Amino acid sequence: MTRRLTSKQIRRMIEAPNLFLMLDCDGTLAPLARHYEKAVFPKRTRSILGRIQSLPDSNIAIISGRELAGIRKFAGMRGLIYAGNHGLEIKAGAEKWIHPGAKRALRLMKQLAFVLRGLLEYFPKAGLEDKRFGLSLHYRLLSRDRAEMLLFAVRSAVQPFVKAHRVSIQKGKKVLELRPYVNWNKGSAVRWLLKKYYRGKEVLPVFIGDDETDEKAFRAVARGISIRVGRSAETCADFFVGSHREVQNLLRRILSGREARSRG
């Protein structure tokens, strides 16, 4: 059962000797926009995150479905860990890692982008986000009928590649994600990061996210704290908060608690 986040859990986050905050971006840190390109990263959240990151024993990773370069630009902070394309590309310090299967799929994704752009000429209100290692088809602005038509057309066009295990499809909030067929997701990225930074060390891992693609990441922090933004009956997160505003509030409480703690 998912419960509303309790003060006991917030205390755990404040008092943990090492805190690793892993955060989804859109819908979690930034409000969802009617058009993804119009989304705005709240200034206040940026300043809180920057201050948490600068504390000793606190580390922040933003793990997003956006492409790596896009999420870094959107969040606009240095010194954080970023994972783009649901973890297929990770920038941690000076090191940049790309999933080998994603690299191999680069050409196919390019071809699919071309095909989808052709389809979208008939659906001017839909948008294609070309993320190199993945494609997001945004259809928030379409009527229900038109959206169904579009999804049918896209699924038909992509079907042969899905069958051949070269592409996988996942639905998010008014977005259809086409990804290389690799056994890798936000949960794998979480495990990869935990191993890289905290192997053999005591750490409290926390993951906060708002969408289907975050569910695997919730499972990957089973020893820590998983928080879903927005109430959902179908989540495996232990806790929920109401909105991205509540996430900002939570981050502010973590910041002041850990600041006080580090002052001793």
Ligand SMILES: [Mg+2]
């Ligand atoms: Mg999200």
